[in-house]
Amino acid sequence: MRQIELKQVSKHFGDIEVIKPIDLQINDGEFVVFVGPSGCGKSTLLRLIAGLEDVTSGQIFINGKDTTQLAPSDRELAMVFQSYALYPHMTVRKNIDFPLRMAGLDKNERARRVQEAAKALNLTDYLERRPGQLSGGQRQRVAIGRAIVREPTAFLFDEPLSNLDAALRVVMRLEISELHQRLGSTMIYVTHDQVEAMTLADKIVVLQAGVIEQVGSPLDLYHNPKNTFVAGFIGSPKMNLLSGSEAEKLGAHTIGIRPEHFTIEKDSGLWEGKVGVTERLGSDTFVHLHCPQLEQAITVRADSTLSVEYGEKLYITPDTDQLHKFDANGLRSHGQT
Amino acid sequence: MARTVTPQKKILNTALSWTLAIIIFFPIFWILVLSFKTEGDAIRTPIEVLTSTWTLESYSIVQERSDYLKHFTNSIIIALGSTVLGIIIGVPAAWSMAFVPSKRTRGILMWMLSTKMLPAVGVLYPIYLIFIELGILDSRTGLVVILMLMNLPIIIWMLYTYFREIPAEILEAARMDGASLTSEILYVLTPMAVPGIASTLLLNIILAWNEAFWTLNLTAAKAAPLTAFIASYSSPEGLFFAKLSAASVMAITPILIMGWFSQKQLVRGLTFGAVK
Numbered sequence: 001m002r003q004i005e006l007k008q009v010s011k012h013f014g015d016i017e018v019i020k021p022i023d024l025q026i027n028d029g030e031f032v033v034f035v036g037p038s039g040c041g042k043s044t045l046l047r048l049i050a051g052l053e054d055v056t057s058g059q060i061f062i063n064g065k066d067t068t069q070l071a072p073s074d075r076e077l078a079m080v081f082q083s084y085a086l087y088p089h090m091t092v093r094k095n096i097d098f099p100l101r102m103a104g105l106d107k108n109e110r111a112r113r114v115q116e117a118a119k120a121l122n123l124t125d126y127l128e129r130r131p132g133q134l135s136g137g138q139r140q141r142v143a144i145g146r147a148i149v150r151e152p153t154a155f156l157f158d159e160p161l162s163n164l165d166a167a168l169r170v171v172m173r174l175e176i177s178e179l180h181q182r183l184g185s186t187m188i189y190v191t192h193d194q195v196e197a198m199t200l201a202d203k204i205v206v207l208q209a210g211v212i213e214q215v216g217s218p219l220d221l222y223h224n225p226k227n228t229f230v231a232g233f234i235g236s237p238k239m240n241l242l243s244g245s246e247a248e249k250l251g252a253h254t255i256g257i258r259p260e261h262f263t264i265e266k267d268s269g270l271w272e273g274k275v276g277v278t279e280r281l282g283s284d285t286f287v288h289l290h291c292p293q294l295e296q297a298i299t300v301r302a303d304s305t306l307s308v309e310y311g312e313k314l315y316i317t318p319d320t321d322q323l324h325k326f327d328a329n330g331l332r333s334h335g336q337t
Numbered sequence: 338m339a340r341t342v343t344p345q346k347k348i349l350n351t352a353l354s355w356t357l358a359i360i361i362f363f364p365i366f367w368i369l370v371l372s373f374k375t376e377g378d379a380i381r382t383p384i385e386v387l388t389s390t391w392t393l394e395s396y397s398i399v400q401e402r403s404d405y406l407k408h409f410t411n412s413i414i415i416a417l418g419s420t421v422l423g424i425i426i427g428v429p430a431a432w433s434m435a436f437v438p439s440k441r442t443r444g445i446l447m448w449m450l451s452t453k454m455l456p457a458v459g460v461l462y463p464i465y466l467i468f469i470e471l472g473i474l475d476s477r478t479g480l481v482v483i484l485m486l487m488n489l490p491i492i493i494w495m496l497y498t499y500f501r502e503i504p505a506e507i508l509e510a511a512r513m514d515g516a517s518l519t520s521e522i523l524y525v526l527t528p529m530a531v532p533g534i535a536s537t538l539l540l541n542i543i544l545a546w547n548e549a550f551w552t553l554n555l556t557a558a559k560a561a562p563l564t565a566f567i568a569s570y571s572s573p574e575g576l577f578f579a580k581l582s583a584a585s586v587m588a589i590t591p592i593l594i595m596g597w598f599s600q601k602q603l604v605r606g607l608t609f610g611a612v613k
Contacts, residue, residue: 073516077513083506086507
């Protein structure tokens with residue numbers, strides 16, 4: 001039973017409440033992603049679980065044991081930091097060996113485990129190098145190696161890919177995902193990048209201003225966002241959120257329509273708009289339309305073969321089956337699936 | 338764009354630098370010269386001093402009259418002892434101030450520095466009485482303790498500055514890897530701060546070696562280091578220039594040699610983290 005449970009956990013920094021009382025359960029083998037805009041408290045929440053920050057109130061249970069007052073070293077968790085945080089004065093071998101040395105394991109066992117981790121992460125050729133002589137991706141692998149050797153209850157990742165370039169980020173994302181499949185261990189991952197969240201997670205926790213807005217599987221959040229914040233945050237490009245008279249005509253204070261849920265025509269449709277910027281990604285084309293009736297720009301996904309010019313007139317009609325309706329408080333209206 | 342330097346300016350700069358260097362070095366040079374003269378020659382005019390005969394007489398008299406080796410040993414023990422003890426106390430203190438600062442950390446640091454602004458003679462009387470009371474007057478233990486306390490603010494300030502350059506995330510990583518506080522300081526922080534700790538060590542050995550106020554006032558015969566050895570040859574009438582010079586040369590040579598060999602380390606440590 002490798003479970004982590006938070007009960008009414010909150011955190012204040014001085015007078016500022018960065019985490020409002022939170023309940024959360026993370027199950028054995030789950031890949032949980034904390035996602036939200038910067039300053040939403042996601043990293044703080046991770047550091048509370050790690051024990052690097054003390055909770056202001058509430059309890060944290062790891063494997064059913066109350067660990068709220070335990071030091072980080074006694075929580076049996078491993079963490080990968082954004083800056084890698086490798087020990088610059090130690091070789092790769094010593095870096096990976098460090099947690100085993102601290103655990104007081106015997107020498108042969110330590111050597112075997114370091115070798116194993118290095119092999120799994122393609123680091124065998126670099127064991128005698130120092131972190132300064134490695135590339136960003138290799139450093140990240142060493143940091144992961146240092147985390148996996150100890151076979152912890154859970155892995156904590158604090159924005160581990162933010163310092164890598166875009167191409168490498170995609171590669172490392174796949175590696176982390178594969179590592180999770182192979183080890184079957186519990187992982188908690190913090191990111192502000194919703195694409196990372198969508199692709200990696202079994203369960204996404206969306207945070208805003210220290211409050212959990214919604215917890216669910218990636219597709220659940222995508223199809224059934226609980227409120228306008230989640231609706232706008234999950235999905236790329238963002239969901240179009242419209243309020244005003246056009247929304248009221250459709251029976252809601254605010255309606256949300258994803259860019260892919262429009263029909264585009266050149267001669268007729270519900271809303272008329274002028275083409276602004278078009279972004280051609282190859283497989284898809286995203287058209288930004290300025291619709292006078294809606295008093296705002298709308299992003300629409302079109303077929304890659306669509307040819308439009310800047311300033312051209314287009315008509316769009318939302319797919320009424322795919323509308324998301326929200327009330328005046330931004331909450332999803334009842335009676336919807 | 339590089340600045341243009343005309344040849345004339347270059348010559349002027351060189352001449353100025355050399356003049357300054359010679360002015361600064363001259364007293365040491367003159368002590369060296371006087372130490373190889375007789376007492377009679379040492380008080381003549383400079384030209385006569387330079388042209389008179391060279392002799393090792395002063396050195397042999399100084400060695401005969403006072404035990405150089407005993408003073409030297411005392412200096413070594415006091416300088417090393419006070420510095421090492423200061424580092425042992427300073428590392429944990431600087432760790433807590435750099436990595437778990439409280440609201441009062443800044444204040445404590447400033448207060449420690451302010452003690453260095455106090456004239457030492459102001460506390461001589463109470464400290465002298467305390468030393469008598471504790472029975473450590475004219476003892477090496479007493480001097481190690483007082484010099485350690487006098488230099489502790491500098492040690493903590495220097496270490497604090499170096500530790501601040503070390504990313505806190507690395508220490509957090511050590512904690513996550515199961516390191517206790519002692520292991521964290523011993524295996525992660527200290528090795529990373531070696532340049533800083535080394536220059537703190539060197540600078541404080543030099544400060545303690547040259548310290549004269551406390552060593553002169555709190556010692557008599559037993560624990561007297563080289564500073565007291567020099568002082569024993571100074572007299573208000575200035576009668577023993579040659580012997581005083583010989584004693585000075587003998588006292589400053591060891592620390593000069595150490596400074597010479599460690600200057601690279603010292604400069605590296607003192608400018609540590611100045612440029613990322």
